[in-house]
Amino acid sequence: MSALAQQLPAGVEIPEIPWAAISPELTLFGAGILVLLLDTAGPRRRTSSVIALAILLGIAALAAIPGGAAPEIVALLVGAGVLQLALTLWLHTRPRLLGAVLTVVALVATIGIAAWQYQAAANGGMVGTESLLADMVAVDGVALFTRFVVAGAGILTVLLGFAYLQDRRIHRGEYYPLLLFTATGMTLLASAADLLMVFLAVEILSLALYVMTGLARRDMASQEGAFKYLLLGAFSSAFLLYGIALVYGATGTTHIATAGVALSDPGTPAGLVFAGIALMLVGFAFKVALVPFHMWTPDVYQGAPTPVTAFMAAATKVAAFAAFLRVFTGGMEQLAWIWVPAVSVLAAITMLVGAALAVVQDDLKRMLGYSAVAHAGYAAIGLVAVSEIGTGATLFYLLAYAIMSLGAFGILTILERRQRKAIAVADLRGLWQSAPSLAVMFALFLLSLAGIPGTVGFIAKFGIVRAAVDAGLVWLAVVLVISSVIAAYFYIRVIVAMFMDDEPAHLADAPVPPASAASTAVSVAAVGVIALGVLPPAVIDLAERAATFAG
Amino acid sequence: MTGLAEGAAVAAPAGSPAAWAWLMAVVPLASAAVLLLVGRRLGRAAPWVAILSAGFSLTLAVWTAVWLGAREAGERTVVHTVATWLPAGDLEVDWAVLVDPLAVAMSLLVTGVGLLIHVYSLGYMEHDRDIPRFFAYLNLFLGSMLVLVLGESLLTLFVGWELVGLCSYLLIGFWFDSRANASAAKKAFVINRVGDVGFMIAMFVLFGAIGSLSLTEVLPAAEGLAGGTLIAVGLLLFLGATGKSAQIPLYIWLPDAMAGPTPVSALIHAATMVTAGVYLVARMSPLYVQIPEIGLVVAAVGAATALVAALIAVAQSDIKRVLAYSTVSQLGYMFMAVGVGAYSAGIFHLLTHGFFKALLFLAAGSVMHAMADRGDIREMGGLLRDLPITGGTAAVGTLAIAGFPLTAGFYSKEEILAAVADTAGGEVILAIGLAVALLTAFYMARWFALVFLGPRRFEELEDPPHPHESPLSMTLPLVLLAVASLGGGLLNLDPETGLLAGWLAPSVVAFEQTAAIIGHGLLEAIAIALALVGLAAGVLLYRGGPRVVSEASTPVVRFAQDAFRVDELYRAAIVTPGHWLAVGLAWFDARGIDGLVNGAGRGTAALATAGARVQTGFVRSYALAVLIGTVLLIAALVGVWMAAADDLMLLGGWR
Amino acid sequence: MQAVFPLTFAALLFSAGVYGVLSRRNAVLVLMSVELMLAAVTVNLVAFHGLVTTDVGDPLLSGQAFALFVMAVGAAEVGVGLAIVLLLYRNRATVNVDDADLMKY
Numbered sequence A: 001m002s003a004l005a006q007q008l009p010a011g012v013e014i015p016e017i018p019w020a021a022i023s024p025e026l027t028l029f030g031a032g033i034l035v036l037l038l039d040t041a042g043p044r045r046r047t048s049s050v051i052a053l054a055i056l057l058g059i060a061a062l063a064a065i066p067g068g069a070a071p072e073i074v075a076l077l078v079g080a081g082v083l084q085l086a087l088t089l090w091l092h093t094r095p096r097l098l099g100a101v102l103t104v105v106a107l108v109a110t111i112g113i114a115a116w117q118y119q120a121a122a123n124g125g126m127v128g129t130e131s132l133l134a135d136m137v138a139v140d141g142v143a144l145f146t147r148f149v150v151a152g153a154g155i156l157t158v159l160l161g162f163a164y165l166q167d168r169r170i171h172r173g174e175y176y177p178l179l180l181f182t183a184t185g186m187t188l189l190a191s192a193a194d195l196l197m198v199f200l201a202v203e204i205l206s207l208a209l210y211v212m213t214g215l216a217r218r219d220m221a222s223q224e225g226a227f228k229y230l231l232l233g234a235f236s237s238a239f240l241l242y243g244i245a246l247v248y249g250a251t252g253t254t255h256i257a258t259a260g261v262a263l264s265d266p267g268t269p270a271g272l273v274f275a276g277i278a279l280m281l282v283g284f285a286f287k288v289a290l291v292p293f294h295m296w297t298p299d300v301y302q303g304a305p306t307p308v309t310a311f312m313a314a315a316t317k318v319a320a321f322a323a324f325l326r327v328f329t330g331g332m333e334q335l336a337w338i339w340v341p342a343v344s345v346l347a348a349i350t351m352l353v354g355a356a357l358a359v360v361q362d363d364l365k366r367m368l369g370y371s372a373v374a375h376a377g378y379a380a381i382g383l384v385a386v387s388e389i390g391t392g393a394t395l396f397y398l399l400a401y402a403i404m405s406l407g408a409f410g411i412l413t414i415l416e417r418r419q420r421k422a423i424a425v426a427d428l429r430g431l432w433q434s435a436p437s438l439a440v441m442f443a444l445f446l447l448s449l450a451g452i453p454g455t456v457g458f459i460a461k462f463g464i465v466r467a468a469v470d471a472g473l474v475w476l477a478v479v480l481v482i483s484s485v486i487a488a489y490f491y492i493r494v495i496v497a498m499f500m501d502d503e504p505a506h507l508a509d510a511p512v513p514p515a516s517a518a519s520t521a522v523s524v525a526a527v528g529v530i531a532l533g534v535l536p537p538a539v540i541d542l543a544e545r546a547a548t549f550a551g
Numbered sequence B: 001m002t003g004l005a006e007g008a009a010v011a012a013p014a015g016s017p018a019a020w021a022w023l024m025a026v027v028p029l030a031s032a033a034v035l036l037l038v039g040r041r042l043g044r045a046a047p048w049v050a051i052l053s054a055g056f057s058l059t060l061a062v063w064t065a066v067w068l069g070a071r072e073a074g075e076r077t078v079v080h081t082v083a084t085w086l087p088a089g090d091l092e093v094d095w096a097v098l099v100d101p102l103a104v105a106m107s108l109l110v111t112g113v114g115l116l117i118h119v120y121s122l123g124y125m126e127h128d129r130d131i132p133r134f135f136a137y138l139n140l141f142l143g144s145m146l147v148l149v150l151g152e153s154l155l156t157l158f159v160g161w162e163l164v165g166l167c168s169y170l171l172i173g174f175w176f177d178s179r180a181n182a183s184a185a186k187k188a189f190v191i192n193r194v195g196d197v198g199f200m201i202a203m204f205v206l207f208g209a210i211g212s213l214s215l216t217e218v219l220p221a222a223e224g225l226a227g228g229t230l231i232a233v234g235l236l237l238f239l240g241a242t243g244k245s246a247q248i249p250l251y252i253w254l255p256d257a258m259a260g261p262t263p264v265s266a267l268i269h270a271a272t273m274v275t276a277g278v279y280l281v282a283r284m285s286p287l288y289v290q291i292p293e294i295g296l297v298v299a300a301v302g303a304a305t306a307l308v309a310a311l312i313a314v315a316q317s318d319i320k321r322v323l324a325y326s327t328v329s330q331l332g333y334m335f336m337a338v339g340v341g342a343y344s345a346g347i348f349h350l351l352t353h354g355f356f357k358a359l360l361f362l363a364a365g366s367v368m369h370a371m372a373d374r375g376d377i378r379e380m381g382g383l384l385r386d387l388p389i390t391g392g393t394a395a396v397g398t399l400a401i402a403g404f405p406l407t408a409g410f411y412s413k414e415e416i417l418a419a420v421a422d423t424a425g426g427e428v429i430l431a432i433g434l435a436v437a438l439l440t441a442f443y444m445a446r447w448f449a450l451v452f453l454g455p456r457r458f459e460e461l462e463d464p465p466h467p468h469e470s471p472l473s474m475t476l477p478l479v480l481l482a483v484a485s486l487g488g489g490l491l492n493l494d495p496e497t498g499l500l501a502g503w504l505a506p507s508v509v510a511f512e513q514t515a516a517i518i519g520h521g522l523l524e525a526i527a528i529a530l531a532l533v534g535l536a537a538g539v540l541l542y543r544g545g546p547r548v549v550s551e552a553s554t555p556v557v558r559f560a561q562d563a564f565r566v567d568e569l570y571r572a573a574i575v576t577p578g579h580w581l582a583v584g585l586a587w588f589d590a591r592g593i594d595g596l597v598n599g600a601g602r603g604t605a606a607l608a609t610a611g612a613r614v615q616t617g618f619v620r621s622y623a624l625a626v627l628i629g630t631v632l633l634i635a636a637l638v639g640v641w642m643a644a645a646d647d648l649m650l651l652g653g654w655r
Numbered sequence C: 001m002q003a004v005f006p007l008t009f010a011a012l013l014f015s016a017g018v019y020g021v022l023s024r025r026n027a028v029l030v031l032m033s034v035e036l037m038l039a040a041v042t043v044n045l046v047a048f049h050g051l052v053t054t055d056v057g058d059p060l061l062s063g064q065a066f067a068l069f070v071m072a073v074g075a076a077e078v079g080v081g082l083a084i085v086l087l088l089y090r091n092r093a094t095v096n097v098d099d100a101d102l103m104k105y
Helices: A002-007 A023-040 A043-064 A071-091 A095-122 A141-168 A175-190 A195-213 A220-251 A256-263 A270-288 A296-303 A306-331 A333-359 A364-384 A388-419 A436-450 A456-470 A474-498 A516-534 A537-545 B022-069 B101-124 B131-150 B154-172 B179-210 B215-224 B227-244 B253-259 B262-271 B273-283 B292-314 B319-339 B343-370 B388-402 B408-421 B427-452 B472-492 B499-504 B520-542 B555-612 B619-643 C004-023 C027-051 C062-092
Strands: A130-132 A137-139 B078-088 B091-099
Touching: A023 A043, A023 A095, A023 A175, A071 A095, A095 A141, A095 A175, A137 A141, A141 A175, A141 A306, A141 A388, A141 A516, A141 A537, A175 A195, A175 A306, A195 A220, A195 A256, A195 A306, A195 C062, A220 A256, A220 A270, A220 A296, A220 B619, A220 C004, A220 C027, A220 C062, A256 A270, A256 A306, A256 A333, A270 A306, A270 A333, A270 A364, A270 B619, A296 A306, A296 A364, A306 A333, A306 A364, A306 A388, A333 A364, A333 A474, A333 B555, A333 B619, A364 A388, A364 A456, A364 A474, A388 A436, A388 A456, A388 A516, A388 A537, A436 A456, A436 A474, A436 A516, A436 B022, A456 A474, A456 A516, A456 B154, A456 B179, A474 B179, A537 B078, B022 B078, B022 B091, B022 B101, B022 B131, B078 B154, B091 B101, B091 B131, B091 B154, B101 B131, B101 B262, B101 B273, B101 B343, B101 B472, B101 B499, B131 B154, B131 B262, B131 B273, B154 B179, B154 B215, B154 B227, B154 B253, B154 B262, B154 B273, B179 B215, B179 B227, B179 B253, B227 B273, B227 B292, B253 B262, B253 B319, B262 B273, B262 B319, B262 B343, B273 B319, B273 B343, B292 B319, B292 B427, B319 B343, B319 B408, B319 B427, B343 B388, B343 B408, B343 B472, B343 B499, B388 B408, B388 B427, B388 B472, B388 B520, B408 B427, B408 B472, B408 B520, B427 B520, B472 B499, B619 C004, C004 C027, C027 C062
Parallel strands: none
Antiparallel strands: A130 A137, B078 B091
């Protein structure tokens, strides 16, 4: 190490690796590799590799104790090792189930670690703002909050997808590793404190998502979705990258906070500043799907296997917004006068176009895809408010949207198993008769998406409106209200169809395959929608205290 | 008197019914959840779960009223916080109930009429295949309405406001057998959202100005608001009220809402939910009292609605649509009252109307039950003999709504007219009010005569029904409501010193009345005369059937014929033009306003279809959109840059 | 060094890439055009190292390091992209991007 350090130019230091801070990413990534390896190994090799792994984990635990690690980590390592061993021995002949279980274990562990980090950082007040790994990674409120949401969404996605993928014969070995890699990219994106890290994280999550979208190899729509996503994703990341390059050229750094300060220095060449900001905006607007950079959304949402769509809607959005918030609200607060008007207009157009285009859709997945566009517009209002209230409101909105969309797409997952084809609004006729609980829960999710009081959707919208009024952006609040009036129309249309009696659709008679895991996931989301709609204080508090950026 | 407007709210003592009042709303809501989830397994017990929970709420409401009545008049504004809902920094919204005289009066009406209609539905929905769902919705509605009435902040009120709307759509569409029901439900939903926009924006404005949404903070602070804010909030809240309470221009959803089951029409679209707008204006009286000119706008809209709806009602032939337009018209009366600041008169009419309109709807339901679900009153007639209890109670309801002396409707309508007569600039409104009184008596008498009197026209139908009186579960609520319609006037025999006026005093702030357009005694006489003329004309003209048949043979008939010539004149001069006006308005209603709403919907859809064409499916065109967006974004930022060029050192340059 | 040359060159290269994406129908050529855009940015990143306007310059060589990352990511992107194009070809026997218009409106 020291020999290497001597060869480095002056001013360059090898940074300390803050293992604890990046442990969620390490857990997810490690689990991804592990599942991938276990899947490729045969049953016999799997058994022997498990034993080897258990020994390794034991050594790591033993090494961690004198290394001064917190007892929680040691306990976690030992626990994970024992669990791993037990699970693998039990499931080593059923690789898919093994993959699913290991994925859930990794995601639960991530939530556990994030909760512990949150506890340590918050100390009852605002969550801390630590920047580590040579200022590459931030462990602050926004990052931790995103870790919760992403990991939670991942768990529900695994539960939703298992039977669905099995039925469609697309339960491929790479599914779970890809899910874990995507999750790694997302948490990394949310904690990226450097534009280089932002770019890398975007690519990690996108590359895995492209493949997941195209998971249904024989399904033309899935292929087409993957191709469009890939092409447009790469196209827009090139714009993002160009923007980053220009900012780097203007400021000499890629560190978000430093670059933000330097950009607002009047001595910085204005042309580079404006072009850089505009091009980075393109990249982020594409990822969160603001109009006119939204066109991939309906196609990809419609084409992807439904559990993947659910994960995309819930988790990608929160991760992309976290980075959007960090770079713009956090890093370029001083330059708000430059980008806020533009983003406000984008948000307004997004809300209106998303809601209006959803009105004329018949395919439910596509309708929800357009509705996702409208919701991106709502969430963006908290961004342009450029305040702690606004950031908190956006974070809470994204959590709420994650729950609602997981629920809604989850219902579609269950229904598609009955029908084995894409579901149109008309297919839902008479659903109340054949599956009352599904119909009631779907109605609940749709009402929440529409923002009816008593559901989490209302609380979230209310927070956004409050942030907008607080920031003097009343016109955006009014646009939001108008957009939700339009949106109410297509949500109620689906509800009316479900509770309609006449000529029940084919779907109503189709047999109900058992899907306890998926039903559990959807029920959890339904409980979340009601619980957070009626008594949200604790979680709102969590979101508001998480509205911090590492400096 | 110290009340809400003076900030005299006190916390509810532990153990008092006010501290438990929240259960009034929560128990029916919980029961609704149970019925929705496991209702089918409960089978025949399901309706009883619903009825028990409604009974619980009524008991609690009565107990609360008695408890509140025993307190000092100045201490009747009680707040109880159950839990924190939104703890968002400077804004805190609680799940809290506001128990005050107005809220208690409303909750008594809601739970009382609600329970009766639960019982009635037991008989009415007997043969329906989805009874648990129906009762679940009824309970959901009851709970939501109580959230609306008891909510301590505008936001909780709004929660109830939205939820009752939701129940209304669900119940209108309960029989989705026909596309008509589905489209009526959607129409109700969309139109109500338009009103809700007003409500929501009013909340933003109030929150921006006062920094709170709690009624106990907003109302005392209303005095200090700037004039512009007051006017904006007053108008926006009224826009919300017009949506929910079916006033011009947003009234068109209510007549279509009659597609739902009749008990629903009685409970939601006559007695309770549609009065939420009146309640809202009365609740915000400390705000409206400072802007009497806006109050006059409210009263004028109410008067216009009352007149138009009454004229349309004359031309209707569906047993429920007559009542639906009549509801719109009577709601117009209530807005006249609250508009001129006579809140106790408005609430009084709200209560009595709740009694007699629920009665009339339930009677209509009983008739339809007997007529095998036929609803055309031109095909009825002479049903009094077969349905004595239904007919008798319907007669009471008709007299009450017409303002026949000593009935409940007489007193409440009289108070409204008297209040308008005392308002400066109220001449036109008063004249309209009197005209509507005449029309009301006329179309209700017509309705009664066509259904219950005259020849039994239904016997000539192809498949004649065999009418028989409804079961006890249906007639008992009828009788109880008839008693209330007769004796409801006792609530407030005198506008100044009546029981209700004194009771409501801590909750509402009445306007100062300065003018005296006409003496109250004379006004009362005119109103009685108009009611009698209207009733007589209606019965005389329509007792024979839809068209008057003349049979000149006996002297008695000849005498009647002489009278009939007068009628003919009356008919030619007033009723026929009125009828044509009404038909025209009904046409306009269907094509004009309705067309406007449908047109707006279709316009959005057409625009969206056109917009969706941009989404060609070709990935290269998506990329082009990204590029165009990028160019526009850069142009926009450069625009910002140019605009701020003077402040910047543009030539920072390279170093 | 003259700032104008590398920056203009990169901008032209980027524009050529954009034009390629918009005008080519062959999926493989479209992917190549995207790569062209990434390459243009790489040129920018390397060039900016010498042009940084702050007093301290860029001691960490962020630009150069970034350029390496971009190349790696670009390679991965092409790998995944070609795999997806191959699948598309297997299902439809064409690599014309305009044939992929199953989902629209």
